[in-house]
Amino acid sequence: MDAELRDDLPAVCRAVALLLPDGAAFSHLTAARLWGLPVSRVVERDDALHVTGAGVRRPLRPGRVVPHQRRGADPDGYRTREGVPVTAPVDTWSDLGALLEARHLDDRGADRRGVDPVHEELVVLTDALLADDGLRGVLRYDVRPADLARALAAASGRRGVQRLRRAFGEASRFVDSPPETRLRLGLMVAGFPRPVVGGDLWTPGGAWIARPDLCWPQVRVAVDYDGAPHVDRRKLRGDVARRDALERVGWRHVVLFKEDVEVAWRSTVRRVAEAFAAQGVSEPGRVPAAARALVRPRIVVARAGR
Numbered sequence: 001m002d003a004e005l006r007d008d009l010p011a012v013c014r015a016v017a018l019l020l021p022d023g024a025a026f027s028h029l030t031a032a033r034l035w036g037l038p039v040s041r042v043v044e045r046d047d048a049l050h051v052t053g054a055g056v057r058r059p060l061r062p063g064r065v066v067p068h069q070r071r072g073a074d075p076d077g078y079r080t081r082e083g084v085p086v087t088a089p090v091d092t093w094s095d096l097g098a099l100l101e102a103r104h105l106d107d108r109g110a111d112r113r114g115v116d117p118v119h120e121e122l123v124v125l126t127d128a129l130l131a132d133d134g135l136r137g138v139l140r141y142d143v144r145p146a147d148l149a150r151a152l153a154a155a156s157g158r159r160g161v162q163r164l165r166r167a168f169g170e171a172s173r174f175v176d177s178p179p180e181t182r183l184r185l186g187l188m189v190a191g192f193p194r195p196v197v198g199g200d201l202w203t204p205g206g207a208w209i210a211r212p213d214l215c216w217p218q219v220r221v222a223v224d225y226d227g228a229p230h231v232d233r234r235k236l237r238g239d240v241a242r243r244d245a246l247e248r249v250g251w252r253h254v255v256l257f258k259e260d261v262e263v264a265w266r267s268t269v270r271r272v273a274e275a276f277a278a279q280g281v282s283e284p285g286r287v288p289a290a291a292r293a294l295v296r297p298r299i300v301v302a303r304a305g306r
Contacts, residue, residue, distance in 0.1 A: 009033055010082035016049055016065065017084045024053030025078040025085035027068060028099050031092040034081045035141070038128050038178045040105040040121060052087060052095070089129055089141040090151050096125060098160030109262040113186030120185055122167035127175040134176060137296070145294065174198025174296050180213045180225050183261050190269045194289035199297030209249065209301060210242045217299050218287055219279045220251040223272060227258060249301045252278055
């Protein structure tokens with residue numbers, strides 16, 4: 001191969017695929033990267049190629065190809081991605097439950113937020129698998145909660161299944177980005193109840209108000225993560241209009257950025273607590289947790305005082 005393609009993962013996988021035995025497919029972290037699933041930046045720099053199949057017993061080249069054998073591996077369940085065979089998204093998720101360790105991950109402030117970094121990474125992965133495109137409701141990976149539940153049942157007794165079961169229990173649909181997951185988990189560890197995720201707020205007359213990343217309708221508090229590296233005039237107008245719309249119906253709106261989640265966590269917790277306090281709630285932990293939603297939440301909001 002052209003040496004300049006060394007860091008082109010799909011190109012490298014297409015070359016290595018020429019030597020794979022029948023019934024083998026790229027799996028684990030390699031499959032996650034080929035699917036475009038969120039993985040740690042340290043993982044992104046790892047050049048190991050993970051391969052799974054009943055006939056894969058030893059590395060094709062020590063130190064680069066990492067072989068795995070899965071009991072009952074079914075080549076009919078493989079998919080094609082970037083021109084090579086890969087394990088399906090649900091199987092990739094199941095494999096990563098046994099593989100991921102803290103050494104695979106980078107520091108994105110999980111310890112600062114009081115969240116176990118491996119657990120956080122698995123919840124980020126689970127949220128991403130269950131997400132839709134946010135507009136038409138089309139599933140990004142065609143994965144539903146029932147699919148993951150079946151995978152957990154099939155993996156009973158396997159290494160890592162307990163971690164996957166815990167991550168599945170804390171996952172939410174309708175998440176747009178990994179930082180939103182990290183924010184949600186950190187706030188829950190800090191004592192805030194489980195929020196409504198990605199719910200649409202409507203007036204009683206049927207006018208759409210906003211879709212905050214996280215919200216607590218009982219106390220009229222909304223939190224949004226803004227990952228934009230810069231703010232153009234159109235986006236700024238939209239953000240101001242959203243804030244004004246929420247304030248008109250008596251809500252408090254907190255907007256957070258990358259530094260707020262990864263660095264200035266104590267300040268972030270204080271800001272959200274102040275929003276609760278401004279709504280008359282001094283002990284957020286007493287607010288009932290939101291139920292897990294299988295359809296995007298629709299919240300009818302009347303003006304404050306009504």
